[in-house]
Amino acid sequence: MSSRNVGLRDARVRGFVGIVLLLNSAAMQDRPLVALAVGFIGLIFLGTALFRMCPLYTLFGISSC
Numbered sequence: 001m002s003s004r005n006v007g008l009r010d011a012r013v014r015g016f017v018g019i020v021l022l023l024n025s026a027a028m029q030d031r032p033l034v035a036l037a038v039g040f041i042g043l044i045f046l047g048t049a050l051f052r053m054c055p056l057y058t059l060f061g062i063s064s065c
Helices: 008-027 032-051 055-060
Strands: none
Touching: 008 032
16 A cells, blocks of 8 residues: 655645646647657656655655655
């Protein structure tokens, strides 16, 4: 079982960064591979914000709750 290890403030920042990355990804028309990578990272940020669980935090024993 996994538990939450991302605090509310951390989740808000991650959500904001994720949205900014997705918007930047959508604006990158001249470099599609970079846009794909940036969009993927943005989705990861949004996912960790939504579920408030970060696998890297778990790996290193960190919690911002």
